Amino acid sequence: MSWQTLDVEIDRSDVGAAEALLELAGAVAVSLLDAGDVPQLEPRPDETPLWPVVRVRALYPEGVELGPIAHVLAARFPNARATIGTLAERDWQDALVATVRPRRIGSLELLGADDSPTGAAGTHTVRLHMGFAFGTGEHPTTRLCLEWLDATPPRGATVLDYGCGSGVLALAALALGASRAWAVDDDPQALAAARANAALNAVTERLTIAAPDALPERRFDVVLANILAGTLISLAPRLAASTAPGGRIALSGILATQREAVEAAYAPYFEGFAVATADGWVRLDARRSAVAG
Numbered sequence: 001m002s003w004q005t006l007d008v009e010i011d012r013s014d015v016g017a018a019e020a021l022l023e024l025a026g027a028v029a030v031s032l033l034d035a036g037d038v039p040q041l042e043p044r045p046d047e048t049p050l051w052p053v054v055r056v057r058a059l060y061p062e063g064v065e066l067g068p069i070a071h072v073l074a075a076r077f078p079n080a081r082a083t084i085g086t087l088a089e090r091d092w093q094d095a096l097v098a099t100v101r102p103r104r105i106g107s108l109e110l111l112g113a114d115d116s117p118t119g120a121a122g123t124h125t126v127r128l129h130m131g132f133a134f135g136t137g138e139h140p141t142t143r144l145c146l147e148w149l150d151a152t153p154p155r156g157a158t159v160l161d162y163g164c165g166s167g168v169l170a171l172a173a174l175a176l177g178a179s180r181a182w183a184v185d186d187d188p189q190a191l192a193a194a195r196a197n198a199a200l201n202a203v204t205e206r207l208t209i210a211a212p213d214a215l216p217e218r219r220f221d222v223v224l225a226n227i228l229a230g231t232l233i234s235l236a237p238r239l240a241a242s243t244a245p246g247g248r249i250a251l252s253g254i255l256a257t258q259r260e261a262v263e264a265a266y267a268p269y270f271e272g273f274a275v276a277t278a279d280g281w282v283r284l285d286a287r288r289s290a291v292a293g
Contacts, residue, residue, distance in 0.1 A: 106150030144283035157221035167194030240269035
């Protein structure tokens with residue numbers, strides 16, 4: 001199978017916004033390349049490329065029409081140059097092997113399917129088939145959520161991962177003691193990746209994976225949503241209705257400049273907002289008001 005690539009050369013200061021737009025447009029993975037074409041898949045929070053002009057490469061399945069996406073990029077970033085190409089499956093897999101490594105986030109140890117655990121005491125292991133949906137734990141937005149889960153383990157809780165991507169947040173919640181989790185996404189590729197990762201971690205009986213319209217009408221103890229600010233704002237009533245009174249919510253995928261708008265959308269339903277930041281990205285967490293708004 002071949003994949004389509006959409007490359008856009010862009011100023012360093014616009015990289016975060018370009019990544020967000022590409023992910024919103026359905027990219028299954030985004031990588032950053034320098035002039036030597038050395039990829040950095042979902043860069044670590046302390047690794048921000050220093051190149052004045054960065055090539056952002058988005059990966060799309062065959063059949064996706066990339067022309068309209070390139071047009072949107074050109075309108076948003078007038079100085080950017082976009083090109084469309086193809087990438088063989090083997091080339092993409094080789095790139096993943098070269099760049100995606102095991103990582104620790106607090107007590108969580110994120111591993112590839114074939115990686116060996118370090119065996120550190122108190123470690124909670126999550127295994128992932130890397131590269132076929134957003135969420136390998138490297139991107140700051142994902143890492144902020146994983147750090148929050150590790151700091152406030154959802155022991156015995158029911159958890160909703162809305163916009164689950166690879167399912168990494170739901171899997172981490174289960175590894176940290178959640179009794180059951182639901183992972184939902186409107187992208188079939190993400191749902192397939194989440195199902196494969198659930199089987200890899202032997203949690204298929206505790207993790208329900210479905211499209212948003214199949215989500216049961218119930219309230220969860222913990223709600224996680226690592227998506228984009230505009231979508232988070234539009235989903236505020238729905239995510240609030242899915243959070244039990246006194247339950248907790250963590251929202252990520254928010255640029256620092258978007259924080260106030262997202263918090264304002266959730267303020268009628270939640271209280272005690274706390275903020276964490278990494279590389280210009282923000283995580284908001286709060287508690288559902290005891291009296292439902």
